[in-house]
Amino acid sequence: MITAGADAKAASGEQAGVASWYGPGFHGRKTANGERFDMNALTAAHRTLPLGTQVRVTNAHTGQSVVVRINDRGPYVGRRLIDLSKASALAIGVLGLAKVSIARL
Numbered sequence: 001m002i003t004a005g006a007d008a009k010a011a012s013g014e015q016a017g018v019a020s021w022y023g024p025g026f027h028g029r030k031t032a033n034g035e036r037f038d039m040n041a042l043t044a045a046h047r048t049l050p051l052g053t054q055v056r057v058t059n060a061h062t063g064q065s066v067v068v069r070i071n072d073r074g075p076y077v078g079r080r081l082i083d084l085s086k087a088s089a090l091a092i093g094v095l096g097l098a099k100v101s102i103a104r105l
Contacts, residue, residue, distance in 0.1 A: 015081060044084045057082065
């Protein structure tokens with residue numbers, strides 16, 4: 001089957017959208033997979049990807065990327081695609097909101 005455009009990206013596990021980050025207010029709280037949230041770990045929250053999935057997150061503005069593990073659900077604000085831990089966000093230069101792409105590994 002041949003797919004094009006957004007369908008091809010969805011089939012390959014690629015998504016694009018807005019990323020945000022979370023940290024101090026959630027540090028130490030339980031995540032959706034039961035572990036404690038560590039804002040200094042390379043993790044992220046996503047609404048639908050299976051917990052434990054590794055994804056490469058690329059900042060569309062800087063081209064910097066980081067590999068994170070999905071360990072929580074969210075984001076629950078607006079139409080954001082992914083919530084990065086503080087460490088993950090800093091690794092790719094996200095200081096607030098940023099356009100990103102994600103690809104499942």
